[in-house]
Amino acid sequence: xxxxxxxxxxxxxxxxxxxxxxxxxxxxxxxxxxxxxxxxxxxxxxxxxxxxxxxxxxxxxxxxxxxxxxxxxxxxxxxxxxxxxxxxxxxxxxxxxxxxxxxxxxxxxxxxxxxxxxxxxxxxxxxxxxxxxxxxxxxxxxxxxxxxxxxxxxxxxxxxxxxxxxxxxxxxxxxxxxxxxxxxxxxxxxxxxxxxxxxxxxxxxxxxxxxxxxxxxxxxxxxxxxxxxxxxxxxxxxxxxxxxxxxxxxxxxxxxxxxxxxxxxxxxxxxxxxxxxxxxxxxxxxxxxxxxxxxxxxxxxxxxxxxxxxxxxxxxxxxxxxxxxxxxxxxxxxxxxxxxxxxxxxxxxxxxxxxxxxxxxxxxxxxxxxxxxxxxxxxxxxxxxxxxxxxxxxxxxxxxxxxxxxxxxxxxxxxxxxxxxxxxxxxxxxxxxxxxxxxxxxxxxxxxxxxxxxxxxxxxxxxxxxxxxxxxxxxxxxxxxxxxxxxxxxxxxxxxxxxxxxxxxxxxxxxxxxxxxxxxxxxxxxxxxxxxxxxxxxxxxxxxxxxxxxxxxxxxxxxxxxxxxxxxxxxxxxxxxxxxxxxxx
Numbered sequence: 072x073x074x075x076x077x078x079x080x081x082x083x084x085x086x087x088x089x090x091x092x093x094x095x096x097x098x099x100x101x102x103x104x105x106x107x108x109x110x111x112x113x114x115x116x117x118x119x120x121x122x123x124x125x126x127x128x129x130x131x132x133x134x135x136x137x138x139x140x141x142x143x144x145x146x147x148x149x150x151x152x153x154x155x156x157x158x159x160x161x162x163x164x165x166x167x168x169x170x171x172x173x174x175x176x177x178x179x180x181x182x183x184x185x186x187x188x189x190x191x192x193x194x195x196x197x198x199x200x201x202x203x204x205x206x207x208x209x210x211x212x213x214x215x216x217x218x219x220x221x222x223x224x225x226x227x228x229x230x231x232x233x234x235x236x237x238x239x240x241x242x243x244x245x246x247x248x249x250x251x252x253x254x255x256x257x258x259x260x261x262x263x264x265x266x267x268x269x270x271x272x273x274x275x276x277x278x279x280x281x282x283x284x285x286x287x288x289x290x291x292x293x294x295x296x297x298x299x300x301x302x303x304x305x306x307x308x309x310x311x312x313x314x315x316x317x318x319x320x321x322x323x324x325x326x327x328x329x330x331x332x333x334x335x336x337x338x339x340x341x342x343x344x345x346x347x348x349x350x351x352x353x354x355x356x357x358x359x360x361x362x363x364x365x366x367x368x369x370x371x372x373x374x375x376x377x378x379x380x381x382x383x384x385x386x387x388x389x390x391x392x393x394x395x396x397x398x399x400x401x402x403x404x405x406x407x408x409x410x411x412x413x414x415x416x417x418x419x420x421x422x423x424x425x426x427x428x429x430x431x432x433x434x435x436x437x438x439x440x441x442x443x444x445x446x447x448x449x450x451x452x453x454x455x456x457x458x459x460x461x462x463x464x465x466x467x468x469x470x471x472x473x474x475x476x477x478x479x480x481x482x483x484x485x486x487x488x489x490x491x492x493x494x495x496x497x498x499x500x501x502x503x504x505x506x507x508x509x510x511x512x513x514x515x516x517x518x519x520x521x522x523x524x525x526x527x528x529x530x531x532x533x534x535x536x537x538x539x540x541x542x543x544x545x546x547x548x549x550x551x552x553x554x555x556x557x558x559x560x561x562x563x564x565x566x567x568x569x570x571x572x573x574x575x576x577x578x579x580x581x582x583x584x585x586x587x588x589x590x591x592x593x594x595x596x597x598x599x600x601x602x603x604x605x606x607x608x609x610x611x612x613x614x615x616x617x618x619x620x621x622x623x624x625x626x627x628x629x630x631x632x633x634x635x636x637x638x639x640x641x642x643x644x645x646x647x648x649x650x651x652x653x654x655x656x
Contacts, residue, residue, distance in 0.1 A: 213366045213508045214288055214515045221508060222528055228368035229500035235372075235379045237496045239411075241489045241554075243404050246386045248556050252482045254401055257337035259485030260328055260468060261345060264321050266461045268313040272353045274454030275306045276360035278446035281592045283364035283428075284507050285656050288514025292427055299361045299423075300434035301442045303354065310353030317346035328468045331478055337401055344405040351409070351416035358419035361428055363507050370422050374415045381411035449656060452594035456601045463605040467627060470613055474623045479559040483624065486554045487567030494539045498579050501528050502586030509590035518652050525587035525646060532579030543572035563624050570628035580639035584646045593651040600641045609634035 213221045240262070247254045279302040286295040321342050329335040355378075359371040385407025388394050399406065424432055471480040505528040512521040543550070551564035585597040609630050616626025645651065 211288070211290075211366070211511065211515070213511045214517060214520075218520060218524060218527065222504060222524065222531075225363075225366065225368045225504035225507060226501055226528075228372040229363070229503050230497045231500075232368070232372045232375045233496035233499045233503075234493065235375045237489070237493045238379055239382045239408065241493055242383050242386050243408070244485055244489050245554060246390045247401065247404060248554070249391060250400060251333075252478055252557060252560060253331060253333035254337050255485055256331070256334045256478060256481040257329075257341055257401065258404065259481065259488070260325070260334065261321075261338045261341045263461060263464050263468070264324055264328075264342065265317060265345060265348070266464075267458065268317045268321075268349060269352065270454050270457035270461060271309055271313060272306050272349065272356050273457060274450035274452075275302055275309065275446060276356045276450070277453040277589055277594065278302070278448070278450030279357055280360045280364045280503075280506055281449050281510055281590060281594075282446060282656050283361050284510025284590060285514040285592070287365045288511035293430065295365065296428050296430040297434060297439065297442060298446065299357070299428045299431035300437070301439050302357045302361070302446055303431065304435060304438060305443050305446065306353040306357045307350075310350045314346050314349040317349060318343065321346065324465075328465055328472065330472045334478070334481070341401050341405055344402055345408065348405075348409050348412055351412040354416035355412060355419050358416075358423050361423070361431075362426065363503055364510065365427060366507060366511065367426065368504065370419075370426070374418050374422070377418060378411040378415040381414055382407050385410060445656070449592050449594055452598040453589060456594070456598040459598070459602045460605055463610055466610050467613065467631075470610075470617055470627060471624065474617060474627075476559050476563075479557065479563055480624050482555065482560045483551075483563035483567055484627075486551070486560070486564045487571070490550055490554065490564075490568060491543070491571055494543065495536070495575065495578055495582070497535055498532050498582045501532050501579075502582045504528065504586075505583055506586040506590030509587045510592075513591055513652070521587075521591070522649070522652070525584060528587075529580055529583045532583045533576045536575035536579040540572040540575035543568045543575070547572075566625060567628050570625065571632055574632040574635040577636045577639035581635060581642055584639075584642045587646065588642070588651050591651050592654040592656040596645050596651070597642065600638055600645070604634045604638040604641075608637055 212224060243258055243262075244255055247258045279298060282298045283295045286292075286298065322339060325335055325338045325342070329338055355374065359374065362368070362370045386404055389396075389399050389403025389407055390401075393399075420432070423429065467484070468481065471477060471484055474480050505524055508524045508528075509521045512518070512524065547565040547568040548561075550568060551561045555561040555564050585601075588594070588597055612633060613627045613630035616622045616630055617624065618626075620626060622629075
């Protein structure tokens with residue numbers, strides 16, 4: 072194609088339309104300012120005008136990169152700029168002040184003309200009325216277009232991702248069953264203790280998603296990249312420090328929750344290796360959180376798929392197949408998880424280098440304490456929320472070890488949580504999806520769309536969990552029979568599934584609306600509600616029912632259900648009240 076045809080076609084390209092649309096929005100804003108300000112405050116230098124044009128062109132190129140590919144979009148943008156240069160005309164000054172001055176007649180002040188000149192003098196009415204260009208819609212599908220389509224685009228990959236992630240835990244416990252109930256209990260207890268350390272890294276991810284999504288909704292890609300870079304630095308340092316703590320401090324926590332000598336011995340053996348998992352986990356967690364923030368849910372799915380394959384195959388080969396090193400036992404479960412996570416971390420960084428957030432990788436040698444504190448300000452309440460929940464889970468372990476058949480009780484709790492976790496993983500996906508959607512729409516100043524997204528996704532989750540709850544009730548015995556080897560553990564597992572199935576629709580409300588609030592940066596209220604329902608309702612009620620009234624494990628299960636119902640009710644009130652919309656990040 073000749074250069075002349077390329078210049079002609081560039082005027083119809085989405086990237087060029089994006090520049091025009093961006094310029095139109097800037098012009099409209101400047102026109103409004105000119106009507107209420109003095110001529111001096113409206114004047115611009117040619118350098119400012121050129122800077123604004125270059126910023127518009129840069130933004131257009133960044134957004135076009137996502138839909139057209141880097142090479143093609145760069146060629147289009149350069150062609151558009153070349154076409155303008157070849158006309159030998161000076162770059163137009165888009166400021167309203169210059170337009171008003173050029174329209175003024177002798178004796179008439181620019182401000183007087185500003186009152187009578189419509190903004191169409193600076194840009195065509197068509198540019199202002201058509202709304203976002205096709206390139207903008209392609210670059211920000213969570214902000215523009217059909218809301219249900221945006222929910223679907225984000226939700227289905229995250230549903231598969233979260234279900235796949237839960238499969239790792241289920242397979243770990245299932246394979247541990249071949250080694251005996253004490254090993255199953257040790258795996259469950261060890262992973263809950265590890266969760267105490269993981270929450271700090273996950274909190275950084277929460278802050279990252281909220282900030283990156285807000286900047287991406289504002290179309291500020293450089294700011295989103297800077298937030299990603301600082302989050303990666305922060306989380307990696309945390310991963311190294313927390314791994315060292317997990318390998319040492321965790322050993323002293325085990326005797327508090329494991330009364331059986333066998334469970335204690337296996338837990339120490341497992342944690343002595345599994346503690347290293349936090350380092351690759353920190354990289355994967357932040358990278359995937361950044362991908363979700365910009366509306367990319369497929370990349371985390373790809374990373375998780377590779378991790379699941381390595382983890383599941385590794386479990387069966389190392390434990391059941393006794394390969395490649397015989398006699399690994401419970402250590403084989405830990406090794407398969409670490410290897411899978413390390414591969415996932417390397418994949419995440421490679422894919423990040425090919426994303427709109429690629430500049431983040433070039434900023435890893437620069438530390439911004441101010442930006443890191445901003446991430447932590449949003450993330451720390453989320454950390455305390457997760458930490459409070461994880462600590463309450465350990466107290467549940469403490470209560471269960473005091474009932475009859477404590478080993479069977481701990482094993483049934485471990486299995487029940489894994490099975491239930493597989494079912495509510497779709498809720499986690501919906502929570503993550505709505506978090507990104509809410510964050511981007513608040514950044515784009517589309518508050519009504521943000522609010523509607525939260526309610527729409529919540530109703531989807533409720534319908535889903537009603538169906539899955541019925542499945543738990545009807546097939547509880549069959550599910551327990553597959554996961555447990557001894558009869559006592561099967562009975563208690565089936566009991567867990569039937570009672571907790573009643574809380575699943577309320578769990579949908581709690582998890583999804585919590586995700587929506589966190590996407591807005593409002594992480595304090597979910598923290599307060601979680602701490603209240605776990606420590607004021609769940610744990611005292613579990614102790615009273617299980618120990619005082621001697622209901623055993625059933626009392627613990629009923630206390631868990633009651634706390635979820637209260638949690639859902641308070642968060643629904645908070646979301647409807649609406650003050651969270653004023654949260655700044």
